[in-house]
Amino acid sequence: MKxxxxxxxxxxxxxxxxxxAGYGLLNRSxxxxxxxxxxxxxxxxxxxxxxxxxxxxxxxxxxxxxLVRDHIHEEVFTREAMALGLDRDDAVIRRRLRQKxxxxxxxxxxxxxPSEAELAEFLARHxxxxxxxxxxxxxxxxxxxxxxGDALKHDGVRLLTVLNQPDAKTDFKTLGxxxxxxxxxxxxxxxxxSRQFGEEFTRQLAQLPKDRWNGPVTSGFGIHLVFVEERxxxxxxxxxxxxxxxxxxxxxxxRREENEQFFQNLLKRYTVTIEQPAAVETKKIAGIQ
Amino acid sequence: xxxxxxxxxAALAAIGFVLVTGGFSHFAAAQDVPPTQAELKEIExxxxxxxxxxxxHFPNRVFWGDTHCHTRLSFDDGLMxxxxxxxxxxxxxRGEEVMSNSGQRARLSRPLDFLVVSDHAEYLGLxxxxxxxxxxxxxxxxxxxxYDKMKKGGxxxxxxxxxxxxxxxxxxxxxxxxxxxxxxxxxxxxxxSKYNEPGKFTAFNGFEWTSTPSxxxxxxxxxxxxxxxxxxxxLPISAFDSENPEDLWKYLATYxxxxxxxxxxxxxxxxxxxxxxxxxxxxxGNPLTRAYAEKRARWEPVxxxxxxxGDSETHPxxxxxxxxxxxxxxxxxxxxxxxxxxxxxxxxxxxxxxxxKLGLQLDAKLGVNPFKYGMIGSTDTHTGMSSxxxxxxxxxxPSSEPSPERWSEAFFMKADKTPAASGxxxxxxxxxxxWARENxxxxxxxxxxxxxxxxxxxxxxxxxxxxxxxxxxxxxEAPNFAAQGYARGVPMGGxxxxxxxxxxxxxxxxxxxxxxxxxxxxxxxxxGWLDAKNEVQERIYDVAVSGGxxxxxxxxxxxxxxxxxxxxNATYKNTIGTPLLTAYxxxxxxxxxxxxxxxxxxIQIPTPRWTAYDQKRYGIKMADYVPMTVTDRAYTSPVWYTxxx
Numbered sequence: 001m002k003x004x005x006x007x008x009x010x011x012x013x014x015x016x017x018x019x020x021a022g023y024g025l026l027n028r029s030x031x032x033x034x035x036x037x038x039x040x041x042x043x044x045x046x047x048x049x050x051x052x053x054x055x056x057x058x059x060x061x062x063x064x065x066x067l068v069r070d071h072i073h074e075e076v077f078t079r080e081a082m083a084l085g086l087d088r089d090d091a092v093i094r095r096r097l098r099q100k101x102x103x104x105x106x107x108x109x110x111x112x113x114p115s116e117a118e119l120a121e122f123l124a125r126h127x128x129x130x131x132x133x134x135x136x137x138x139x140x141x142x143x144x145x146x147x148x149g150d151a152l153k154h155d156g157v158r159l160l161t162v163l164n165q166p167d168a169k170t171d172f173k174t175l176g177x178x179x180x181x182x183x184x185x186x187x188x189x190x191x192x193x194s195r196q197f198g199e200e201f202t203r204q205l206a207q208l209p210k211d212r213w214n215g216p217v218t219s220g221f222g223i224h225l226v227f228v229e230e231r232x233x234x235x236x237x238x239x240x241x242x243x244x245x246x247x248x249x250x251x252x253x254x255r256r257e258e259n260e261q262f263f264q265n266l267l268k269r270y271t272v273t274i275e276q277p278a279a280v281e282t283k284k285i286a287g288i289q
Numbered sequence: 290x291x292x293x294x295x296x297x298x299a300a301l302a303a304i305g306f307v308l309v310t311g312g313f314s315h316f317a318a319a320q321d322v323p324p325t326q327a328e329l330k331e332i333e334x335x336x337x338x339x340x341x342x343x344x345x346h347f348p349n350r351v352f353w354g355d356t357h358c359h360t361r362l363s364f365d366d367g368l369m370x371x372x373x374x375x376x377x378x379x380x381x382x383r384g385e386e387v388m389s390n391s392g393q394r395a396r397l398s399r400p401l402d403f404l405v406v407s408d409h410a411e412y413l414g415l416x417x418x419x420x421x422x423x424x425x426x427x428x429x430x431x432x433x434x435x436y437d438k439m440k441k442g443g444x445x446x447x448x449x450x451x452x453x454x455x456x457x458x459x460x461x462x463x464x465x466x467x468x469x470x471x472x473x474x475x476x477x478x479x480x481x482s483k484y485n486e487p488g489k490f491t492a493f494n495g496f497e498w499t500s501t502p503s504x505x506x507x508x509x510x511x512x513x514x515x516x517x518x519x520x521x522x523x524l525p526i527s528a529f530d531s532e533n534p535e536d537l538w539k540y541l542a543t544y545x546x547x548x549x550x551x552x553x554x555x556x557x558x559x560x561x562x563x564x565x566x567x568x569x570x571x572x573x574g575n576p577l578t579r580a581y582a583e584k585r586a587r588w589e590p591v592x593x594x595x596x597x598x599g600d601s602e603t604h605p606x607x608x609x610x611x612x613x614x615x616x617x618x619x620x621x622x623x624x625x626x627x628x629x630x631x632x633x634x635x636x637x638x639x640x641x642x643x644x645x646k647l648g649l650q651l652d653a654k655l656g657v658n659p660f661k662y663g664m665i666g667s668t669d670t671h672t673g674m675s676s677x678x679x680x681x682x683x684x685x686x687p688s689s690e691p692s693p694e695r696w697s698e699a700f701f702m703k704a705d706k707t708p709a710a711s712g713x714x715x716x717x718x719x720x721x722x723x724w725a726r727e728n729x730x731x732x733x734x735x736x737x738x739x740x741x742x743x744x745x746x747x748x749x750x751x752x753x754x755x756x757x758x759x760x761x762x763x764x765x766e767a768p769n770f771a772a773q774g775y776a777r778g779v780p781m782g783g784x785x786x787x788x789x790x791x792x793x794x795x796x797x798x799x800x801x802x803x804x805x806x807x808x809x810x811x812x813x814x815x816x817g818w819l820d821a822k823n824e825v826q827e828r829i830y831d832v833a834v835s836g837g838x839x840x841x842x843x844x845x846x847x848x849x850x851x852x853x854x855x856x857x858n859a860t861y862k863n864t865i866g867t868p869l870l871t872a873y874x875x876x877x878x879x880x881x882x883x884x885x886x887x888x889x890x891x892i893q894i895p896t897p898r899w900t901a902y903d904q905k906r907y908g909i910k911m912a913d914y915v916p917m918t919v920t921d922r923a924y925t926s927p928v929w930y931t932x933x934x
Contacts, residue, residue: 146867
């Protein structure tokens, strides 16, 4: 039971229930047919407090009377307007009401800091979002296909021979063609390889044998001879290493989930019928995957 | 035959050929024999460096980012349908998926390295304050009235947006509260701290100062080098405080004095300033002075030259001999309502190349160049989503997010009530490339400050430029290209001074296409100079072109690269152009007594424009005047030459 009390979802359901109850009452009270408006002492206090908040002093008796009169005015018009359905077609009112609901949900989600257990579970459930990337230490020699033309393959073979000679004294940096790619990358994450060399190259790099020159490895730029010195596999980090990111992501996910869950719970109370969509609408959805 | 096979096998064994993954051609397929020792000796080898650590300190990679991104915290966005806030903006820039303002799933093809959320300082966070019924806002008379109108909705709700826009236009600040500004500002800097991850992603603190006198765009994006400890000591300056850029510079100076931090400003893409961004007079109409020039050069190291609202490198009227000049033009006028139409005489005071030329003239006159700008591109998106790829363009405002109608949407009105600009004119651009060593606020800020940055209209083209007095042609191919470039020359954004007797500037350029993008057509050096008659001149030199095309004696290649774009299918092929271009160039007409600047323009092959992707994906047909291909490009910051200093 104690655990249950701490569950945000539980808060949620309680709050939801309260909201529905409140909403039901409100709905009843706006029936203009009831023809009854009660200005409670509590309401008057509210008006007084709101005034004080704005003007930094309590209202005079005359002002308070005006506030009450204005409130009655507002109440009557609100009830009549709602009875006439004036709120229903108003995009601003509808959006505002939706936002109010979302604020309630978001506030609730923000109230409780995720517990250690929750963070650990989140990390375990979303390993890919926090995974420490594979890292590579490698060297590469680039051959410009356009410049070398038909000699490309021949040149590649010759360079590989030179580079793989057991007593090779050749500095690999002096071979190949000019580029803006790093000749030598030490302990770089896979995403960095990919941003420099592109996806195609990175996919191949992951499979190259170590400690020898390999080739050809292709990229959008041409071909490369590659020597992989070290390859660290990716791993799931300890919570302590990525705590800050997990807190951020966990809170964000919870906000989304709870919003969605809240909506889904409400949705259960409705039967939704979607009329046959027009042809253009279908295209719009299909076209932008 | 048998002998050949045996030799081939032997060759394979000797070489120890490693088969990588399948699917592409192997050297093994080549009819090669193992090279002889004599042949091996002939293999082209360049002179190695003596020091094994020559590249320890200089910038070694390009970081990509957007310095100009608005979210719902900007008054115009929050009241006009942008739901995405700074949090979503950072998430999107970091490569995560977000739900767009129009409810579409959106994600960048590749993450950015940095982002400046640069919301308008004027009424910063207004929509959030109204939605949250912020007690401080509601304690102001106007805040209360806006809130009430919003609550009432309908035409009264719309009235709020109109009142806000009008008051911005008239520069009547309808509420001013330090408490409100502080709470919003601390929220903004707090989100930046949350997403700033040194080494991985840089979230800069910043804002936009929105000076728009009579509709002429003089906006500046302000960027801080620092974190909340310093940045929270101040509040953003707004155009309500002053529309005069000199007051902005004063604010920047005060920030540095007060906090010991660092700050800079980037002028907005100038093409809608109606000749005011680079006017030869100050805000009050007085002739420019040396003091003005010093301040401008001190606080504004770079300018934005390309973004969603068009490209401002140059204009066909200003550069009639530049066949690439007629590019993504927005030259209808300014932002006034109705717009004040553009006049030809305004153009020279609002395009980047011309401003660089005017700068030389002013330098000669005042002793300081006020327009000594490096160049960057950015988006100026008002959706919270920095998007600049042709095939993944999420527009400029929520209404220009992907839809079959967005191309025909009207922006800005002329006096005759016809639209001045339309949706199709939006450019899927731009992006800022920064040469640095680390992805941190300090490292990137310092690079912007020294102008070692460049603009791209979208593709992540890598370009590197060095200028010096004695580079040799073969050095551009040398493995120690960058080390020598820094040791004996200056990179983009740098200065050459007082030429040694008989020498002319020499340049080394390397350009590489986007790893996932279109090939390159050509690399150009664009020179501007101040001649003996004190008149400004410009000239374009093609310094490297693809496919063995000829560069004529006049320095131009007149053969176009061609076009592989299939418009109906929105595809292209990299069968033309080349992935990599290198160039060595020596100025053939150098005069050591004349001021000059040189910048590099890299031209990509034509690819489908975002309009072509829309046409294909929605199965629609746009009007004939809508362009369907685009020639994307990159502009580097210039290198300047100044005689006798």
